[in-house]
Every structure is written in structure tokens, then in C-alpha cells.
Amino acid sequence: MTQVKPMRADARRNYERLLKVAAEAFAEHGEGASLDDIAKRAGVGSGTLYRHFPTRQALLEAAYVDRIEALGERADEIAKELPPGEALAEWLYELCVGTIQVRGMKALLGSAVTDGSRAALTACGTSMKGAAQRLVEAAQREGTLRQDIEPIEVLRLAHGVATASELANGQGKQIRRYLSLLTEGLRP
Amino acid sequence: MTQVKPMRADARRNYERLLKVAAEAFAEHGEGASLDDIAKRAGVGSGTLYRHFPTRQALLEAAYVDRIEALGERADEIAKELPPGEALAEWLYELCVGTIQVRGMKALLGSAVTDGSRAALTACGTSMKGAAQRLVEAAQREGTLRQDIEPIEVLRLAHGVATASELANGQGKQIRRYLSLLTEGLRP
DNA sequence: GAGATAAGCGGGGACTGTCTCCGTTTAACC
């Protein structure tokens, strides 16, 4: 599963440089950051960039996997500290914060929960879905979450909440409010 | 308020052609459709397009104002046929359908409810906000909608629901489901 | 260490899209 042939030293070096620069660039300019510019800033030719990461999507994913996996692990930490219902809410909050604050992660998280996505987001997608599943099932067992809902639906709705919060100039407060509106519903 | 000087005949002709072609192009290729291509298809130079519509946003808005205003009027029709709570739900449903199906309208509706938007969406924005306000207040008076919520928040959340539905390959069924999850909340 | 060799590099260039500038055309008014 892991790299059968070890990368050549220069290849590995360039790969890492690109990743680091890309994360900065995406954070700064959003997912539309210029790829040729990233290559330049990393001190490599654009050919090198495109060889390592055939698509923007691939680079985006590689640049943020660790952050996303951290989010997956965070789910378990939170689960230890809070009762299931609250844990889910808190995790969704942190997920939304990440979605909005780290420009460029939105597209990535979005396609991770897209139905029929082109199997692109394997790593990120499974990590997110796993975390969501654990929290959702726990909350359902506890009885603080409706039974008829799938983990992936929760992720999609959270993405929707992030979008809505963004429209409202999303500071943490907005996210909290919209998340709680979702949890409690719009009825009185 | 309205055009002080009437447009020259050729200008008016080109303006209309552009609008018609633009609506088709955006519907077909999404909001990213090539502007030069729209100009070409309308049989005018790109200079003409940019003179009439300085930004993509401006063209997008002009191409869809009538559709959006129809949505505004639809609110009142629905209000006559259904009790306030159901009317709001039905209107939000139609709003989401429009958001998703007519590619290119999403960006427009999004920026119409963005906090601190650059005063771009005056026409569309006020139309939407007006319709939302009428339905929201009626539902609140009836007691089927929480009191502590603003019309614009409902619009933003609806946009979020549309986004979530889109991720789920949004057919009408998904939209209905996610909307009702929002209305009723995620609690059991 | 020297040589062989394939993995990896990188930048030139084709292509697509945006947007402006300015010489030319033409509708509108007399």
C-alpha cells in the first residue's frame, strides 16, 4: 500500500516543498491560487508540480490531509470529554470553523461528501466519514439525535451550515447560531 | 430612476441579444461560462459586452432578474393558497430548486444574501428579502416559526440547504428532506 | 571513484479566458 519504491532524494525534497508552499498559497488566496505561482515559489518548474499532482484537486488534498486527519482524531478526543450529543455539536462546530477559516479546505471537504464523487477524496473522505459515523451513532444510542439520519447527511448539512455562516460573514458566533438552529429546528 | 436617455436602437438590440445568450450560456456551463464566447455567440465584439456589463456579476444579475422577480411574486401566490407555515416551506423549496437547477443562479442568490455585499444585488436582493420577510412574519404571527429569527437568516439557511442537497446529487426529494430536517431539527 | 541509466527536472510554448484601448461605424437629430 505504501510507496513500493522509495522516492529519489530530489523528488522527495521537491514534493515536500510543494506541499508546504501550496498549503500557504491556498490559505492565502483560496482554492483558486495560481499553480504555476506555487511551483515558482517552491523553486521548481511547473512540470514538476504537475507530475507530482496531476490536478488541482490532488494538490489540495495532499496539502490538507494532515489537517483533516487531525479533525478526525479530534472527534475521539471530544467524545471522551463530552456526552455524545454535545460532542457531536462541538465537533461539527470545529469542522465548520475549519471549513470557513482555512480557505481552500471548503472545496476539499465538499467533494469529500459529494455523492458519486470521483473516488478522489479517499483519504480525507473516509477519515471524515468515520469520525462522523462514530459520533452520530453514539448520539443516536444516547437518544439525542434522530434515528432516521445518516452520518453523511450530517456532514452535508454541516457543510450547508458553513456555507450559510460564510454568507453572514461567518464568525464563530454565527456558526454556533446556525448550527443550533439546525439542531433545534426552525419550529418554535 | 429609469433610464433618463433612451438607448440607441443598436445598443438596445445588442443588449437584449446578450442577455438572451448569456442566460442560455450560464444555464449550460454554469457561472463560469466564457464571456468572450457569449459575446461571439451574440454576434457582438467583447468590447460591447464589457461596456454593457462591466463585471460577470452584472451580466449574471441582468440575465436572471426576471426569473428572480418571478420567484418573489411566487411567494405571494403561494401565500394565498397555503397557511403561512406551509407557504414558507413550499417557497423555500422552490427557491432551492431554482438555486440548484439553474446553474449560475446560485452565485447570484448567494451574493444577494451576503452580509456586506457590494451593493451589487440591489434588484435581486431586495426582491428576495421582501418576499422572505412577508412569509417569515406571517409564519411567526401564526406561531409555526420561531420568533427569534430574521428573514435573511432563513434565506441564508435555505442557501445552505441547497448546497447540502447539491452535494447529495440534489433531486427534489433530497431538497425536501434536508429542508424538513432544518424545519424540524436534528433532535428526535 | 567512474560510468551507466533511468528517474526526475524545468521551462518553453500552445491554448483558453479576461478585459481594455482606440480607430471606425452608424443612429439620431437638424
Add this chain to the structure above:
DNA sequence: GGTTAAACGGAGACAGTCCCCGCTTATCTC
């Protein structure tokens, strides 16, 4: 019909994506 200002339109500067292929170099072998 002649004048004039409004409107046209396309050439071209610029920015981004992405591929191709001759050159460089890390690694392996002796």
C-alpha cells in the same frame, strides 16, 4: 444629406493551465 456623439468590435496585453521533451542528476554497480 450632413454633423456628431454614441456605440461598436476586434486586436492585443496579460494571466492562468497544462503538456512535451531535451537536459540533469541521484543511485546503483563494478
